[in-house]
Amino acid sequence: MATKLNFSERTIKFQREADPEWARQVSEHPGCEGLFSCLQCGSCTGTCPLSIYMDYGPRRIIGLAREGFRKEVLNSQTIWLCASCYSCAVHCPQQIHITDVMYNFKREAIRSHLYPKRFAIPVLAQEFYNVVRRNGRTSEFLVVLRMALRTNPLILFTMWRTGLDLLRTGRLKLMSEKLKHVPFLPKEDA
Amino acid sequence: MPQDYSYFPGCSLQSTGVAYDESVRALFALLDLKLHELPEWNCCGATSYMSIDEGSAFVLSARNLSLAAQAKHRDLVTPCSACYLVLKKTQDYVEHYPAIANKVQQGLQAEGLPPLNGVQVRHPLEILYNDVGLDRIKHASVRPWRGAPIACYYGCQLVRPYCDSDQQQNPTHMEEVLKAAGIPTVDFALKTKCCGGSLTGTIPAVGQRLNYLILKEAIRKGAGAIVTVCPLCQYNLDAYQADIRKSTGEAIDIPVLYFSQVLGWAMGADAKALGLQRSIAGKQTIKQWFAASEREEKAHV
Incomplete structure (x- = not known):
């Protein structure tokens, strides 16, 4: 079976395109200290339940990040596909908190508008954030509805059966709850 | 002698997970364990809030720990795995990073809440195993x-x-x-x-x-x-x-x-x-x- 080679797309990276200063800043963030101690052993990618769906596995993300390839890391779907199962973090022989490193990248991708647009995961996170800031509690119904409207409203048609099942069993709360005193939360990162 | 715990159900247990809330309450009552729900608890932040803003994510979840520190019973029971993890993580980060501890302290002070010392975050399964036996x-x-x-x-x-x-x-x-x-x-x-x-x-x-x-x-x-x-x-x-x-x-x-x-x-x-x-x-x-x-x-x- 002959593999079709695409000569117009470069697959290697040049050192001069990297930003080592950014990598250093990342490694100073709480939870990200282990960035430079990575052995590139691949235990994280091996144990990650989602690595087969990712554009880069967690090992490659850590590898790219510590060299300073900021755009590749923050643009990737990988950081958003991470479901926070912490499997990589507990299997890492260097005890790198990989899940927390991913969180750090998610936040920077949002701050610098580098996340893939209309990609449902960052949109869900933003809507969750907005609802919690407004009400003090989340509402699954409201968050999913707002996510669908912002990404792909047609997805609501595939959800009707689940919605109906939940409604029938008394598990869909349509009204969202608001605390009497919604906690004041200073916005620092966002 | 009934044993007493503070209780943090979390948002899911009020909607899609309502059967979890019902069954934990029923089970604890059968075993003579008392659950006292925290008044005015808020969302723990789960996995999503932390993806947007770290500083206020820790303040958000710490507020619940602080409510528990104020309550009579400092063993805080939460059945939801996400709540359990986020509360534990908040304690962990506050303990290990002075910058985060400061931020949390300021956030709680602004709300007129005490620091979050002395709270033990616990899961019902672990209580059954260790406290009930x-x-x-x-x-x-x-x-x-x-x-x-x-x-x-x-x-x-x-x-x-x-x-x-x-x-x-x-x-x-x-x-x-x-x-x-x-x-x-x-x-x-x-x-x-x-x-x-x-x-x-x-x-x-x-x-x-x-x-x-x-x-x-x-x-x-x-x-x-x-x-x-x-x-x-x-x-x-x-x-x-x-x-x-x-x-x-x-x-x-x-x-x-x-x-x-x-x-x-x-x-x-x-x-x-x-x-x-x-x-x-x-x-x-x-x-x-x-x-x-x-x-x-x-x-x-």
Whole structure:
């Protein structure tokens, strides 16, 4: 079976395109200290339940990040596909908190508008954030509805059966709850 | 002597996971354990809030710890795995990073709340294992189990990365507690594999694939039901079986229950009080196991 080679797309990276200063800043963030101690052993990618769906596995993300390839890391779907199962973090022989490193990248991708647009995961996170800031509690119904409207409203048609099942069993709360005193939360990162 | 705990149900236990709230309350009442719900608790932030803003995410979750520090009972029980993890993580980061501790301190002060010292975050399963003990569970279990063996599914966030009392790679507390109550379990290798979390809502094809693997393996091992400790795991495994049947063409229909539901049942609680009617998948099996034997019991009296 002959593999079709695409000569117009470069697959290697040049050192001069990297930003080592950014990598250093990342490694100073709480939870990200282990960035430079990575052995590139691949235990994280091996144990990650989602690595087969990712554009880069967690090992490659850590590898790219510590060299300073900021755009590749923050643009990737990988950081958003991470479901926070912490499997990589507990299997890492260097005890790198990989899940927390991913969180750090998610936040920077949002701050610098580098996340893939209309990609449902960052949109869900933003809507969750907005609802919690407004009400003090989340509402699954409201968050999913707002996510669908912002990404792909047609997805609501595939959800009707689940919605109906939940409604029938008394598990869909349509009204969202608001605390009497919604906690004041200073916005620092966002 | 009743034992007292502060209680943090979390947002999921008020909607999709309402049966978890009902069954934990029923089970604790049967064991003479008192739950005092924190007044005006707020969302823990789960996995999403932390993805946007770290500083205020820790203040948000710390507010609940601070409410518990103010309350009479400093053992804070939370059944939801995400809440459990986020509260523990907040304690961990506040302890290890002075910058985060300062931010949290300022945030709490602005709200007129005390610091979060001295609170112990606990999960109902761990309380059953450590505070109640297997002996008492054995004595309290009055109903013989009529159902098939069960696959115990722990998911991620209860055992990773903070796993205080069980073994992280191969947790066994749920099996031990169920066995003490006379409920047989199967060997289940995928017990800590991820269910996909919120991916079922954002990228359904990926989320449902992860759920399919867990459901399929449980059935292959001869389990008649799956029992979970997490409202999101329960929802994912329970609510998408019709979609999974459609996409795979396989006849998958297996009840996904909370450990508190089957234990509460063994200890004599009503099916309704445990929220057993709220399951979506495996309705026939649930009827056979619970409703039918409840009717039988009534006929005997």
